[in-house]
Structure formats: structure tokens, C-alpha cells
Amino acid sequence: MREINVSEVENIVRDLCIRANVFLPESLEKCIECSVEKEKSPTGAEVLGDICRNFRVAKEQNLPVCQDTGMAVIFFEVGQDVHFVGGNVVEAINRGVSRGYTEGYLRCSIVADPIERVNTGDNTPAVIHTSIVDGDKVKISVCPKGFGSENMSALKMMTPSVTVDEICDFVVESISKAGSNPCPPIVVGVGIGGDFEHCAYLAKKALCRDVSVRNPKKPYAEMEEKILDRINRLGIGPQGFGGTVTALAVNIEQGATHIAGLPVAVNVGCHVTRHSEAVI
Numbered sequence: 030m031r032e033i034n035v036s037e038v039e040n041i042v043r044d045l046c047i048r049a050n051v052f053l054p055e056s057l058e059k060c061i062e063c064s065v066e067k068e069k070s071p072t073g074a075e076v077l078g079d080i081c082r083n084f085r086v087a088k089e090q091n092l093p094v095c096q097d098t099g100m101a102v103i104f105f106e107v108g109q110d111v112h113f114v115g116g117n118v119v120e121a122i123n124r125g126v127s128r129g130y131t132e133g134y135l136r137c138s139i140v141a142d143p144i145e146r147v148n149t150g151d152n153t154p155a156v157i158h159t160s161i162v163d164g165d166k167v168k169i170s171v172c173p174k175g176f177g178s179e180n181m182s183a184l185k186m187m188t189p190s191v192t193v194d195e196i197c198d199f200v201v202e203s204i205s206k207a208g209s210n211p212c213p214p215i216v217v218g219v220g221i222g223g224d225f226e227h228c229a230y231l232a233k234k235a236l237c238r239d240v241s242v243r244n245p246k247k248p249y250a251e252m253e254e255k256i257l258d259r260i261n262r263l264g265i266g267p268q269g270f271g272g273t274v275t276a277l278a279v280n281i282e283q284g285a286t287h288i289a290g291l292p293v294a295v296n297v298g299c300h301v302t303r304h305s306e307a308v309i
Contacts, residue, residue, distance in 0.1 A: 035121035042125025045171035047133035049305035073272025099173030101155035108164035126149035178211035185256035209269020232296035
């Protein structure tokens with residue numbers, strides 16, 4: 030049994046909150062840079078160039094890459110041979126988020142109650158997804174999620190009789206309806222399977238995958254490429270000004286489901302689909 034003090038978790042979460050909001054994943058940066066040459070619209074190419082300049086300035090000056098520094102979404106993978114000491118680990122995670130957002134001068138956007146709408150002042154509480162895995166390590170992934178893109182997400186409880194093309198149609202239609210709202214070029218996370226809530230979890234998890242990595246199962250990898258091509262034929266373009274680069278990647282995650290159902294969820298990430306991780 031390996032002991033980990035929760036203060037270490039707190040400090041790492043604090044640092045990851047700041048890092049994720051300042052530095053884009055390297056693969057996403059490269060994808061955006063390459064898309065400048067792919068974009069056939071002069072206006073769209075100019076917008077993509079501005080986006081590249083923005084994330085470079087953010088790095089150079091240690092500033093948030095977007096003014097919406099998001100809701101803190103934490104994927105917390107705990108090795109079953111780990112024992113936390115020194116306090117409550119969930120409270121430690123939220124203290125880390127609080128410190129990251131206040132000490133990092135990041136915008137705090139969380140309200141304690143969805144009807145009363147009173148800001149908590151430190152971007153807590155975080156959304157924490159905990160899973161138990163083998164070993165004695167802890168992997169922490171911080172994925173700030175802005176709501177311009179989050180609001181464009183969709184979920185549909187389909188039946189087992191639907192075809193792959195119908196699943197693709199639902200994803201493409203969801204992005205078509207979203208238009209310019211999620212600040213394209215976007216990353217599209219798709220969850221297929223599970224039940225109502227697990228399907229949405231899969232879609233969110235899909236956004237954390239490297240945009241250069243395809244689903245290891247060929248049928249899903251082919252769907253990713255097919256949906257990406259169809260989305261980029263919509264003509265929405267960078268920031269909605271029209272063009273051929275509306276999406277940078279489509280990531281699909283799948284899971285077991287019931288014989289009577291086939292849930293499909295679409296979680297949209299803007300051009301600053303952020304995530305940063307560390308292992309203890």
C-alpha cells in the first residue's frame with residue numbers, strides 16, 4: 030500500500046488548472062497551425078492565423094488562452110493500492126481548483142445553485158470523475174470546459190436498429206445546429222453506448238484524447254474520419270466566417286450498452302479544447 034498525502038494532490042491540481050488554461054496541448058496547436066494551409070477561404074485562413082497568434086502570446090506572456098477559463102472538470106484515476114492521508118481527497122481537489130483559479134487570476138464562473146445564480150468566487154466545486162485502476166499511481170487530468178461550446182452539446186437515446194450512417198447524421202446535424210456558437214474550429218467528442226449519463230461521460234472523455242490519435246477499433250476510426258469530412262463540408266468555417274475548416278478532429282469513445290438501447294452523445298470543444306495531466 031502506497032500512501033499519498035492529499036496536500037500533494039491539492040498542489041498538483043492547482044498547477045494543472047493554471048497550465049491547462051495557458052498552454053494548449055501540443056497536438057492541438059500543431060493541428061491548428063496546419064489548418065491554416067488547408068483553409069480555402071482567405072477570411073477563414075486569416076482567422077486561423079489570429080488564433081495561432083493568440084495561443085503564442087498566451088504562452089509568451091503566461092496569460093489565459095481564452096477569457097472563459099471554464100468549469101474545472103477533473104478525471105481522477107486512482108490506483109487501488111493507494112491510500113490517501115492528511116485529509117479528504119475530494120476537498121483537496123477543490124482546494125487545488127480554488128487556488129489555481131484565484132492565484133492564477135483565472136476567471137471564476139461557477140454559481141453554487143443553478144437558479145439562485147450566486148458566484149462561488151473561486152470556480153469551485155469542480156466536476157470530478159473518479160475511477161479505480163490497477164497499481165499504486167494516481168493520474169490527474171484537469172480539463173477546463175468553457176460553456177460557449179458546452180451549451181452546444183446534445184444527447185439522443187437511439188434504438189439498436191439505427192445504422193452507422195444515422196449515428197453520423199445525428200452528430201453532423203448537432204454541429205450544423207451549433208453553427209458559430211462553439212467558436213470553431215472545434216473538436217468533437219462523441220460517446221456511443223453506456224446508458225444516459227455514461228454516454229455523456231464517454232463524449233466528455235473523448236475530448237481529452239490527443240487529436241492526432243484515432244480510435245483503435247477500425248469501424249470507429251472510420252466513423253471519426255467520415256464525420257470530420259462531413260462537418261468540414263458544412264461551410265461554417267473558423268469562427269463561423271465560412272470556410273473548409275470547421276472541425277479539427279472527431280474523437281469517438283464507445284462502451285457496453287443494453288440490448289434495447291444505443292445512446293449517442295455529442296460534446297463540443299472549442300478551438301481551445303484544453304487539458305493538462307500529471308501522474309503521482
